[in-house]
Amino acid sequence: MDYIKIAKVNAVQLEKGQSTYIGTLHLTAHHLIFSHPDQEIWISYPTIHTVEKGLPTVHNVWPLHIRCHNFVFVALNFQSEKDVTDVYESIQKLTCISSVEQLYAFFYTPSPAFKATDGWQIYDPLLEYERMGVMSKNDQWRVSELNRSYTFSPTYPQLIVVPSKISDTVLQYAAKHRSKARIPALSYLHWNNMASITRSSQPMVGLKQNRSIQDEKLIEAIFMTNVPQSSSGNPVYGSTATNLIIDARPTANAMANTAVGAGTENMENYRNCKKVYSGIDNIHVMRESLNKLVEALQEIDTKGSVNKALLQKSGWLKHIGAVMDGAVMIVRNIHISSSHVLVHCSDGWDRTAQLTSVAQICLDPYYRTLRGFQVLVEKEWCSFGYKFMDRCGHLSNDKNFVALSATNSAANTFANVQNKLYNNKHIRETSPIFHQFLDCVFQTMYQNPKRFEFNEYFLTRLHYHVYSCQFGNFLFNCQKDRREYNATSKCTSIWDFINSNKEEYLNKDYDQSLDKARGGDEGVLFPDTKAIRYWSKLFGRTDEEINSPDDNTTPSNPPNERTTPEMLGFGSNYAESTTSADDHSADERVESEPLGIGSSTSTAPPRLSARANNVVRAGTPTGGTQVSEGDDSWQKSADNLASKFPAALSGAFGGGFVDSFNRLTMNVRDTWYASSTPSGASSQYGEDSPFADMRAAGVGSQNRSVTLGRSNSNRRRGTVDREMRSISGATPAIMQSQSQSNSPSPKHSLADLTLEHEIDPLRSGGAGGAFRGSPNGSTHSSARPATNSRQLQAAATTSPKESVGRSMPRVASPDLTMALPSSGGDAAPSEGTTIEKPATPLPEPPKEPVKELPHPLFVE
Incomplete structure (x- = not known):
């Protein structure tokens, strides 16, 4: 080909990990091949992520560094500048193509031919929905052909399953209220109780809070569709738990979308359901997380060991845990509560596909078979329009090719490349969404090694071929594009490749009888979302290198054995649900944070009580979620302040100390919100803050709760509501039981605080908790921690830098009430010190004039 300037280079040195080889490099039309007497290394051009041509070394060797999507890192050393330049430019031309028809899949012909030839017909939507029970066991659903020509919704499948009572005319009107016309459509019907999982995109609410009667009727x-009927034919409400609308995004992200005409459901318009935010970050956060993870993995090759702190800083396990938490939430609501779930994110093809597919893996043993998993991928990802081409970056350009020169410093070159990447729309569309789905399947498989017909090797090969572009399944953004390029006749299906070599991908320990055993789990899995580990084989590393010893063992307390209806957390008492002390201590995962005093990474079921409007906010992962592609410093500041400081205090001193922290907010000016708010965000009372959903839920004066933040017209200063001073006992209480075991005290995020006035004394710190009350929880003790205004201001003026490395000690017994020392605001008791509570109530601290203090807790 004209693109290949040099087809063969001899005496090339290849460095891979700690090994070095000398061989011959071959450049073909679709592969880069390094040949060595002991082995050959084939690199498909689409799998190449970045290529860097380095400066010559002191030994006059010219390096070429290559990073691949399948976590292969190699360095090719050439003896002449001409060779390295020709190879670099040839790889660039062969990798950076402009048309999908130039990809390897349109040229690949298996030889010999595969034994299996039904790969393109492996998913038949009519047969699959019939297997679920649509029309055969349940006549309340029908198949609509409204999208037969892809004119109704170009990114949706041709056949859409909707309720029988809804006509196509209603669907056409409802489509106007959903982004990309991706209306709520059936994804899964549970075999046990006919509870459904439906999926859609976000509603087009906008700043004017638009509504659609047709969309409301459809939902x-x-x-x-599965509500029990009385003898008179009327539905019997209350017989099942509350149906859920799961918004997979963080709350702030969902609210910010109202500025561009989208947003989230106004629950005043939707009957008999509640809404939950899963808190899964957007594609940009996931892409950056993977880049940080790769940076840590590369240190193994250069330094021989991995930097565990750098691994942890990537936040990869936190993101995987967030997806797993959302999926388990769906499983519990479907299987245990026999209720329906509607899932959506923004456009309904990234986080939505992750949640629905992982949940179906856990709910239906069929999808844990080799063929069933293939059907699931085709149904949930290919037919419902996951953007494989954009997310995987198949049509690459020169964005990831870097050639360092002596006339331009490496720092300036790196800065120029970073600016080019940021301004490149193509690179901003890439994200490891499907990779995360496979990672979640691996986590479930690792915890349940006998419940999957396929093995880990099958998942790793599937991940590789998503990027190799050797087969036609994962090349397009939607089913419509696949048909337009006639991929089924021009390309080979990956399922033919897999099924022709089925023995390589079967799990020898698979026991199908476990899914049929009576008295067992009925084939439904509840993976432990806190036992998340790095997928070492996919990353090309060993367990010892990237996983701690504690992660290498299967959880001693299998989640299936300790799952009870009470753990579900849904239904009438969903907002008041708690986790037992033993479960909480075993499930919490603590990650190091810049503040030095700890942070909550708990992704346990949400516990924020907000009855009004039926809005429930799930625990949002900390660390500053992105609200838009622009400046998100305001969100990071609010998240860091809201989640890290109160969580650290409650973890170190017990739930009672939160009382002191909230009294601190009564005596100092607050600067919860930075001046750099996103464009288009509301400037009213905290509407664009992470806590806007609390106000939307009615958490305020009607619930007799503390107002957490306030912002006036200049967005910088605001005084805490003075009316709250007159409310007795209206302070947040930790609705978590402290663990009685020797494990570290759990930490809490803001979403773990319940803001209801009614407080159960048994759930607020035990016998030594900070709150006391009557059986109905309507009164509180007047006892206060030994604090005064000077000590509170001293605590407020402690900068984050001063607190780094000075973690607050934990009390040995959770039944003791921790009190600040009477003098010396910075003094802290030593480890294991027993602090006795005061015998008599202390007097009220003197009222002092409010001083203008810079907020000490913002982390830029």
Whole structure:
């Protein structure tokens, strides 16, 4: 080909890990091949992520560094500048193509031919929905052909399953209220109780809070498809738990979308359901997390060991845990509560596909078979329009090719490349969404090694071929594009490749009888979302290198054995649900944070009580979620302040100390919100803050709760509501039981605080908790921690830098009430010190004039 300037280079030195080889490099039309007497290394051009041509070394060797999507890192050393330049430019031309028809899949012909030839017909939507029970066991659903020509919704499948009561005319009107016309459509019907999982995109609410009667009727009809009927034919409400609308995004991200005409459901318009935010970050955060993870993995090759702190800083396990938490939430609501779930994110093809597919893996043993998993991928990812081409970056350009020169410093070159990447729309569309789905399947498989027909090797090969572009399944953004390029006749299906070599991908320990055993789990899995580990084989590393010893063992307390209806957390008492002390201590995962005093990474079921409007906020991962592609410093500041400081205090001193922290907010000016708010965000009372959903839920004066933040017209200063001073006992209480075991005290995020006035004394710190009350929880003790205004201000003026490395000690017994020392605001008791609570109530601290203090807790 004209693109290949040099087809063969001899005496090339290849460095891979700690090994070095000398061989011959071959450049073909679709592969880069390094030949060595002992082995050959084939690199498909689409799998190449970045290529860097380095400066010559002191030994006059010219390096070429290559990073691949499948976590292969190699360095090729050439003896002449001409060779390295020709190879570099040839790889660039062969990798950076402009048309999908130039990809390897349109040229690949298996030889010999595969034994299996039905790969393109492995998923038949009519047969699959019939297997679930649509029309055969349940006549409340029908198949609509409204999208037969892809004119209704170009990114949706041709056949859409909707409630029988809803006509196509109603669907056409409802489509106007959903982004990309991706209306709520059936994804899964549970075999046990006919509870459904439906998926859609976000509603087009906007700043004017638009609504659609047709969309509301459609969702109501979905939630009524399996409601028990009385003898009179009327539905019996209350017989099942509350139906859920799961918004997979963080709360702030969902609220910010109202500025661009989208947003999230106004729950005043949707009957018999509640809404939950899963808190899964967007594609940009996931892409950056993987880049940080790769940076840590590369240190193994250069330094021989991995930097565990750098691994942890990537936040990869936190993101995997967030997806797993959302999926388990769906499984519990479907299987245990026999209720319906509607899932959506922004456009409904990234986080939505992750949640629905992982949940179905856990709910239906069929999807844990080799063929069933293939059907699931085709149904949930290919037919429902996951953007494989954009997310995987198949049509690459020169964005990831870097040639360092002596006339331009490495720092300036790196800065120029970073600016080019940021301004490049193509690179901003890439994200490891499907990779995360496979990672979640691996986590479930690792915890349940006998419940999957396929093995880990099958998942790693599937991950590789998503990027290799050797097969036609994962090349396009939607089913419509696949048909337009006639991929089924021009390309080979990956399922033919897999099924022709089925023995390589079967799990020898698979025991199908476990899914049929009576008295067992009925084939439904509840993976432990806190036992998340790095997928070492996919990353090309050993367990010892990237996983701690504690992660190498299967959880001693299998989640299936300790799952009870009470753990579900849904239904009438969903907002008041708690986790037992033993479960909480075993499930919490603590990650190091810049503040030095700890942070909550708990992704346990949400516990924020907000009855009004039926809005429930799930625990949002800390660390500053992105609200838009622009400046998100305001969100990071609010998240860091809201989640890290109160969580660290409650973890170190017990739930009672939160009382002191909230009294601190009564005596100092607060600067919760930075001046750099996103464009288009509301400037009213905290509407664009992470806590806007609390106000939307009615958490305020009607619930007799503390107002957490306030912002006036200049967005910088605001005084805490003075009316709250007159409310007795209206302070947040930790609705978590402290662990009685020797494990570290759990930490809490802001979402773990319940803001209801009614407080159960048994759930607020035990016998030594900070709150006392009557059986109905309507009164509180007047006892206060030994604090005064000077000590509170001293605590407020402690900068984050001063607190680094000075973690607050934990009390040995959770039944003791920790009190600040009477003098010396910075003094802290030594480890294991027993602090006795005061015998008599202390007087009220003197009222002092409010001083203008810079907020000490912001982390830029």
